[in-house]
Amino acid sequence: MVMVCVPAAAWAERVAIDGVRVWPAPDNTRVVFDVSAPVEYKVERLVNPDRLVLDFTNATLAKTVEQPVATDTIMKSIRHANRDGGVLRVVLDLKQRTEYKAFLLKPNEEYGHRLVFDLFGREQQAQQARLDQLVQQAQARPADPAAKSQSAQTAGPAVKAVTPQVRPRPIVIAIDAGHGGEDPGARGYSGIYEKDIVLAIARRLQAMVDREPGMKSVMTRDGDYYLSLRKRTLKARDSRADLFVSIHADAFRDRSVRGSSLYVLSQNGATNEAARWLAEKENASDLIGGVSLDDKDNLLASVLLDLSQTATLQASFEAGDAVLRNMQPVSTLHKHQVQQAGFVVLKSPDIPSILVETAFISNPQDEKKLRSPEHQEQVAGAIFGGIKDYFSKHPPAGTQIAAVNRRHTISPGETLSALAAQYRVSIERLRAANRLKNDRIRVGQVLTIPGDNEG
Ligand SMILES: [Zn+2]
Numbered sequence: 001m002v003m004v005c006v007p008a009a010a011w012a013e014r015v016a017i018d019g020v021r022v023w024p025a026p027d028n029t030r031v032v033f034d035v036s037a038p039v040e041y042k043v044e045r046l047v048n049p050d051r052l053v054l055d056f057t058n059a060t061l062a063k064t065v066e067q068p069v070a071t072d073t074i075m076k077s078i079r080h081a082n083r084d085g086g087v088l089r090v091v092l093d094l095k096q097r098t099e100y101k102a103f104l105l106k107p108n109e110e111y112g113h114r115l116v117f118d119l120f121g122r123e124q125q126a127q128q129a130r131l132d133q134l135v136q137q138a139q140a141r142p143a144d145p146a147a148k149s150q151s152a153q154t155a156g157p158a159v160k161a162v163t164p165q166v167r168p169r170p171i172v173i174a175i176d177a178g179h180g181g182e183d184p185g186a187r188g189y190s191g192i193y194e195k196d197i198v199l200a201i202a203r204r205l206q207a208m209v210d211r212e213p214g215m216k217s218v219m220t221r222d223g224d225y226y227l228s229l230r231k232r233t234l235k236a237r238d239s240r241a242d243l244f245v246s247i248h249a250d251a252f253r254d255r256s257v258r259g260s261s262l263y264v265l266s267q268n269g270a271t272n273e274a275a276r277w278l279a280e281k282e283n284a285s286d287l288i289g290g291v292s293l294d295d296k297d298n299l300l301a302s303v304l305l306d307l308s309q310t311a312t313l314q315a316s317f318e319a320g321d322a323v324l325r326n327m328q329p330v331s332t333l334h335k336h337q338v339q340q341a342g343f344v345v346l347k348s349p350d351i352p353s354i355l356v357e358t359a360f361i362s363n364p365q366d367e368k369k370l371r372s373p374e375h376q377e378q379v380a381g382a383i384f385g386g387i388k389d390y391f392s393k394h395p396p397a398g399t400q401i402a403a404v405n406r407r408h409t410i411s412p413g414e415t416l417s418a419l420a421a422q423y424r425v426s427i428e429r430l431r432a433a434n435r436l437k438n439d440r441i442r443v444g445q446v447l448t449i450p451g452d453n454e455g
Contacts, residue, residue: 015056016036017036017056018063019034020065020078023181024068025181027227028124029075029118032115032182033115033116037113040058041054043100045100047097051091051094054090054117056088060082061082061088075119077093078092092119096121099119101117101118102115114182168398168403169399171214174220179226180195180225181195181226186362187361197361199222218239220232229283229345233347242391243319244348245323245355247356247383255363255364258366259366260359260379261357262320262323262327262355264346264354265313265346283344316352316353317338322386322390323382326382327356327382330381402451410441410442410447416436429450
């Protein structure tokens, strides 16, 4: 039996539990009790059948409790009863043997004091172990993005001969819908939540990516639950993502501010005041949604932060610029250049990462647009267009898109050597593929960009 004491008011007025919420997520099931004040409780774990028994001292449960959904893999049902001496007993009936972690969350804009139980089933425990392993790997052998991009640049026929058996893989796009669960994100003018809008846009983007030959998507969250910022980056890393795209729609204190902006990581200060303000709000997500209290996240944070990210940042800028140019026709741009700010979620050392602020949900016109399915589709389409543009120019070596020939129409000012660098092919292969006798090219000329599999 575990006894947990939290300072309660000395005069011991009854603590009211005003509500219970259950958030099933792939990583855990979270049970949240809204409490009128910090509360004293003890926990007992029982088997046959598996259940957690919570005894709250001097507490009452006001409302009927909403039952967990049938698809929840951990929670079966919740029961409660008032016992002698003002003890409130709550029983969480479980579908399997479960580990738990309990902690208190402080009030925020949306909720008051909360007591949180994160429940982990067998599968989730295995998943956690795998994430721990990834953290250790990241520490032992930090990815070196500079070395990676250099080898890609020199990858010519000589390198190709070394690895001819490897089958080309699809390009993986990690799509990150901001916020979720206990963290609703910004609240719109008419009360709509950022977490719902961005998930809707993320799902549209997911469908587009998965329809595209040579690409596939991974969603960091695919439902209404909280996911820590570190877990989001870890999931992208775990699925070996080629690009991480975080989607948001934030609020600003000035309701007249509107339009889209595009962010990449800055480690030394934000581009402007609004950027700093936004980054602070986004990074507070873990405080609002409830961060896990173990030290794993901190360990990973130090691993990720210490690495050199120059090559990754350059790629992030290029991908961000491509997305921003595609956003222009569908959305007012708040800023016409890619912005930089210290968003925690963009700190993967070896995955180019961008954050799209689709609009300001605090602006009445922006919010109205964001709620329309047509506009959501347009925004997703613009992000997708940018992703496609970026990867047609910079397909990672070994991918299906890099394997095939592409076409390029010459614009004013372009040179053959610049094109070779841009597409990471040797100038000799570029000449050979286009039967060029010298390096002269003319505007409007269509060149073949040889893929990995072509001579
Ligand atoms: Zn946000």
